Amino acid sequence: MSQALWAEPARSQQVSLETLSAVALLGLPDDRTLERSTSALLQRAYRDGTGAAGPGIRNSFYRLSPEERVVLSGLHQARWSYARLARILGKTSAQVAELAWSARLYLISVPGQQRSVPHPTGSGRNAIHCPEYEPKRPWTQTFLDEETPLRDRPFLQEHLLACATCRQALSSCKQVYYAVDSLIPRIESREQEQVRVLQQVVRRSNGVRDPLTLSFWQSFRIFLERGDIQVFMTLGVVVLLVLAHRLGSPF
Numbered sequence: 001m002s003q004a005l006w007a008e009p010a011r012s013q014q015v016s017l018e019t020l021s022a023v024a025l026l027g028l029p030d031d032r033t034l035e036r037s038t039s040a041l042l043q044r045a046y047r048d049g050t051g052a053a054g055p056g057i058r059n060s061f062y063r064l065s066p067e068e069r070v071v072l073s074g075l076h077q078a079r080w081s082y083a084r085l086a087r088i089l090g091k092t093s094a095q096v097a098e099l100a101w102s103a104r105l106y107l108i109s110v111p112g113q114q115r116s117v118p119h120p121t122g123s124g125r126n127a128i129h130c131p132e133y134e135p136k137r138p139w140t141q142t143f144l145d146e147e148t149p150l151r152d153r154p155f156l157q158e159h160l161l162a163c164a165t166c167r168q169a170l171s172s173c174k175q176v177y178y179a180v181d182s183l184i185p186r187i188e189s190r191e192q193e194q195v196r197v198l199q200q201v202v203r204r205s206n207g208v209r210d211p212l213t214l215s216f217w218q219s220f221r222i223f224l225e226r227g228d229i230q231v232f233m234t235l236g237v238v239v240l241l242v243l244a245h246r247l248g249s250p251f
Ligand SMILES: [Zn+2]
Pocket: 120, 124, 126, 127, 129, 130, 131, 159, 163, 164, 165, 166, 167
C-alpha cells in the first residue's frame, strides 16, 4: 500500500518498514495490524504531501489524492472490501464507493473532457425493473467490486439475462474497470523480497511481544543476532584461544 502512496521505491519501503514495526508492537490481530498500518501510512502521506514524484510522475494514478489511491489499490490489488476500506478511512461504505467511482472516472478521463459512462436511462423496455442507477456510485461498479449484497444477486443475474440496456451499462463499466486496473502500481517480483522483509518485521515484533510464539530456532537466531551476545561470544572465543595456547605451551 505504501507503494500507492510514495512513488519513489526506497522512500516507500522505508516508510512501510517504520510504520509496520511501530504498529506490529501494539500486538493487534493481523487484520487490525493491516488496517492500523494503512491508516498510519495514509496520515503520514498527507503530512508528507505525497504526489506525482520520481518514477511515478508519468502515471496519472499518482495525481489522485492519497485516500483515492488507497481505495483503488485496496480494491484492485488487495481485493479489500468496502467495509475494510471504510474502517481504514473512517468513512461509510457508500462514501468509499463514491470515492472509488470519482477516482476511476478521473483516471480514464481525457484532460479537458468530461468522461461519462453510458447507463440505463429509464427508457428501455425493462427500465421499470432495472436496478436504480446512482450516478455517484452505480450498481455496475458495486457488481464488479463484488460488493452486491447477497440477497440482490439472484435478481441482478436474472435481470442481466433479460435486459440489454443493463448489460450495456455493465459492459461500459467493465471497460472503465479494466482501464483503471492497468494503471494501478503492482508489486514487481523484485519487490517480493521487500514484502518478505515486512512479514519478518511483523513476526519478529510478535515474537518480542510474546516470546512463547517463537520456535526454539527462531529464538536462538534472535539471541545470536543480539549485539551484546555477539561481543560476549567474541570475548569467549578469544579467552578459549588464549587458554588453548597456554595449555599447549611448555609453561
Ligand atoms: Zn435493466
